Amino acid sequence: MDAINELYQEVILDHNKNPRNYGKPEAYTNFAEGFNPLCGDRVEIYLNLDNDIIKDIKFEGKGCAISKSSASIMTTLLKGKTIQDAKEIYSEFLEIVMHGCDGLEVKDEDLEVFCGVKDFPTRVKCATLGWHTFEEALKDQKV
Amino acid sequence: MSFPVDLIRKDFPILTRKMSGKPLIYLDNAATTQKPQIMIDTIVDFYSNYYANIHRSVYEFSQIATEQYETARTIIKEFINAETTEEIVFTRGATEGINLIANTYGKKFLKKGDEVLVTEMEHHSNIVPWQELAKEIGIILRYIPMNDNGELVLDNIDDLINEKTKIVSIVHVSNSLGTVLPIKMLFDKAKKVGAICVLDASQSIQHLNIDVQEIGCDFLVFSGHKIYGPTGIGVLYGKSNLLENIPPYQTGGDMIRSVSFERTIYADVPQKFEAGTQHIEGAIALGASIRYIHNIGLEKIFAYEHELLNYATNKMKEIPEVTIIGTAKNKASVISFMLEDIHPHDVGTILDKFGIAVRTGQHCTEPVMKHFNIPATTRASFAFYNTIDEINVFINGIKEVIETFK
Ligand SMILES: Cc1ncc(COP(=O)(O)O)c(C=O)c1O
Numbered sequence: 001m002d003a004i005n006e007l008y009q010e011v012i013l014d015h016n017k018n019p020r021n022y023g024k025p026e027a028y029t030n031f032a033e034g035f036n037p038l039c040g041d042r043v044e045i046y047l048n049l050d051n052d053i054i055k056d057i058k059f060e061g062k063g064c065a066i067s068k069s070s071a072s073i074m075t076t077l078l079k080g081k082t083i084q085d086a087k088e089i090y091s092e093f094l095e096i097v098m099h100g101c102d103g104l105e106v107k108d109e110d111l112e113v114f115c116g117v118k119d120f121p122t123r124v125k126c127a128t129l130g131w132h133t134f135e136e137a138l139k140d141q142k143v
Numbered sequence: 144m145s146f147p148v149d150l151i152r153k154d155f156p157i158l159t160r161k162m163s164g165k166p167l168i169y170l171d172n173a174a175t176t177q178k179p180q181i182m183i184d185t186i187v188d189f190y191s192n193y194y195a196n197i198h199r200s201v202y203e204f205s206q207i208a209t210e211q212y213e214t215a216r217t218i219i220k221e222f223i224n225a226e227t228t229e230e231i232v233f234t235r236g237a238t239e240g241i242n243l244i245a246n247t248y249g250k251k252f253l254k255k256g257d258e259v260l261v262t263e264m265e266h267h268s269n270i271v272p273w274q275e276l277a278k279e280i281g282i283i284l285r286y287i288p289m290n291d292n293g294e295l296v297l298d299n300i301d302d303l304i305n306e307k308t309k310i311v312s313i314v315h316v317s318n319s320l321g322t323v324l325p326i327k328m329l330f331d332k333a334k335k336v337g338a339i340c341v342l343d344a345s346q347s348i349q350h351l352n353i354d355v356q357e358i359g360c361d362f363l364v365f366s367g368h369k370i371y372g373p374t375g376i377g378v379l380y381g382k383s384n385l386l387e388n389i390p391p392y393q394t395g396g397d398m399i400r401s402v403s404f405e406r407t408i409y410a411d412v413p414q415k416f417e418a419g420t421q422h423i424e425g426a427i428a429l430g431a432s433i434r435y436i437h438n439i440g441l442e443k444i445f446a447y448e449h450e451l452l453n454y455a456t457n458k459m460k461e462i463p464e465v466t467i468i469g470t471a472k473n474k475a476s477v478i479s480f481m482l483e484d485i486h487p488h489d490v491g492t493i494l495d496k497f498g499i500a501v502r503t504g505q506h507c508t509e510p511v512m513k514h515f516n517i518p519a520t521t522r523a524s525f526a527f528y529n530t531i532d533e534i535n536v537f538i539n540g541i542k543e544v545i546e547t548f549k
Contacts, residue, residue: 004496008489008547040505040518041488062518064486065548120492 006116007123008065015069020076021058028056030140034133036125041067043130045137052083057134064126066117071130073110083138090131097127146447151439152528154179165498168533173318173346173477173524174502175368178432182372185431189424197423198397198414212423215430216413219378222433223363224354229383232413233426236377237345238268240364241312243379243416244341245272247389248362249310255281257309260338262287262295262324263514264317267507269343273312282309287329289514293320293469300332308338315347319506319522320469321452321477323347330359339385345369349526350448350475352441355380367425372432376425379416386412393418444527448476451525451534458538464545468520476525479506482541485548487521493547494521497540 030047041063048056057075061068074093078086093111095104101115117127152158157177160167169177189211195204197212213228220228234240249272253259259273263286273284287303288296304311311333316323330340339361344353349370355363362385367376391398391409398418400408409415436444455478459465468479482490487503494501502522505512512519523537 004493004547007492013548038504040512042518064488066489123488123492126488 003116003119007120009113009116011073011110011113012065012069015072016065019059019068019072021056021072021079022060023058024060025056025058028058030137032133032137032140034061034129034136036063036067036129038125041126041129043067043071043133045071045130045133047134047137047140049083054078054081054083054086059130061130063129064123066123066126067129070114070127071133073113074130074134077108077110078134086134090135093131094128097124146443146450146527148447148528148530152530154181154435155528156180156183158528162498162500163496165496168497168499168529168536170523170525170529170533170537171500171502172349172526172529173369173506173522175374176349176371176526177528178373179371179435181435182428182432185428186373186424189427196420208423208427211427211430212421215426218430218433218437222353222437223348223380224356225380226356227383229412230380230386232379232381232386232416233421234364234377234379234416235375235422236366236368237266237343237364238366238377240362240377240379241268241341241343242272243392244312244362244364244381245276247392248339248385249273249276249282250280251389253280253282253309256283256307258283258285258305258307259310259312260285260287260303260308260333262313263289264293264320264322264324264508264511265312265314266318266343266345267509269312269314270510273310283307286510287313289322291515292471293317293322293511294471295322295324297325300329304329304332304336304338306336308333308336310341311338312341312343314343314345315353316350316475316477317469317508317511318346318477319479319508319511319520320471321474321479321524322469322471323351323473323475326360327358334359346475346477349436350441350445352445361385367429367432370429370432371436372429373422373425376422376429378429381412383412386416391415391418395419397421439527447527448525451529451531452476452478454531455523455525455534455537458534459541462538462541462545465541468515468517477522478524479520479522481517481520482544482548485544487519489548490521490541490544493544494537494540497536497543499537499540501537 028046029049034043043061046058059071097117100118193204193207195208197209216231341362342360344365348365363380368374395418466481491503
């Protein structure tokens with residue numbers, strides 16, 4: 001059961017139960033909705049951008065523990081970052097969920113909980129849903 | 144005599160395999176069923192010993208292939224007690240069967256304002272083709288609602304089945320809830336108003352004895368892969384007078400009697416509906432599968448599967464975190480369930496590590512999920528090769544999931 005315990009470790013379960021930055025903010029500059037038709041997971045990302053700074057990021061949605069905790073951890077990592085930094089973190093995250101952490105120097109410790117996802121190919125899409133939707137939200141020209 | 148499940152398991156080679164390092168426990172039989180050796184051998188035999196196209200040539204192998212193909216049709220005719228073999232049309236599956244009915248019978252005989260009646264628990268394949276017809280010719284799609292046990296609510300049935308109703312198309316057994324529907328009563332009412340009756344037997348053909356003449360349906364569809372046969376083959380049963388009076392679905396080779404550039408005469412049924420080179424080994428092997436389960440006997444299969452269903456249901460009820468979705472009195476061996484707020488995909492991932500295959504998701508029945516206000520369920524569905532021991536492992540797996548999320 002090692003792989004299972006690695007996938008569902010404390011941090012993931014905690015973010016699943018108590019998602020951070022959860023809920024729709026009153027004001028936001030960018031928005032996107034993501035959907036995984038395979039499992040019915042849905043996520044909404046709200047951004048408050050100030051030039052190229054992510055002043056605030058919140059999310060809402062319904063989904064499995066992996067997609068929910070991934071979105072939650074993402075918000076804690078990206079809040080306050082520049083868009084450029086956020087994109088770099090996103091790249092690192094993608095590298096981790098696709099290929100794991102062997103031989104990789106993980107810069108953001110908080111991403112280490114995703115090292116086991118690569119052993120569950122059907123779950124990679126769950127982990128990336130929030131991040132992918134964040135990327136879509138950046139393109140939103142609502143303002 | 145108890146059901147000889149140990150002997151039966153020997154007929155299914157995949158059941159000796161491991162999945163995720165554990166002996167396979169296959170509880171996804173409502174999605175598709177595993178294959179008996181006799182079906183696999185039938186395919187190998189065809190390709191190794193007498194492979195040829197059918198209905199086309201005078202040489203021996205083509206004749207044998209044609210005979211085998213037509214024998215499969217006869218096996219199916221007898222299995223569902225159709226009146227003639229001409230009433231059995233080979234399709235790609237249940238989905239193609241319903242599309243065929245909507246696009247041929249529907250387009251020829253229905254007009255704006257006519258009503259098609261389905262139920263709230265239909266598979267998408269018995270909803271979307273009718274919606275397309277609604278867009279195209281303005282028919283009205285109505286549905287019989289259900290209650291929170293997953294049983295039909297029949298209070299307004301005499302309004303729902305009225306003189307405008309032209310087609311009543313219903314699922315025999317719900318794939319997401321397991322409910323067995325009261326089809327005879329509904330079809331009797333449908334006939335009183337002159338509607339034609341379509342039965343989606345995708346989830347009943349492998350569990351219940353079906354006699355199309357007794358049920359009184361005009362059309363029936365099912366998929367071969369859910370009754371221990373190959374993928375890509377299915378059956379449409381239609382009463383001969385209906386099949387004769389509706390246009391072909393696809394046109395081309397094999398479905399014609401004569402072709403000139405001025406005019407084409409179609410072949411008789413069922414060839415009129417079997418255009419192009421057919422899924423020959425699929426049909427022959429489906430015949431072998433049906434003969435195999437017919438020899439075991441559907442009454443015995445149903446009784447044994449019911450034992451499994453009752454055993455699993457009772458065990459699951461002992462676990463406080465489990466909520467079973469679909470608690471109709473009359474059920475086939477399907478259990479959809481929720482584990483509090485643990486998402487079905489997390490349940491499925493953990494069960495997979497125990498070698499247990501279950502389905503997680505919406506099961507192509509979004510209206511059912513909406514009724515219960517849930518995003519998805521986990522579904523275990525049993526076949527006659529499953530055992531009480533396997534169910535015990537499954538129950539332990541559920542407890543392990545709950546433990547992981549504590
Ligand atoms: C009740 C029901 N109807 C129709 C279908 C469609 O079958 P197929 O995908 O083989 O065409 C299914 C398969 O899941 C089903 O369960």
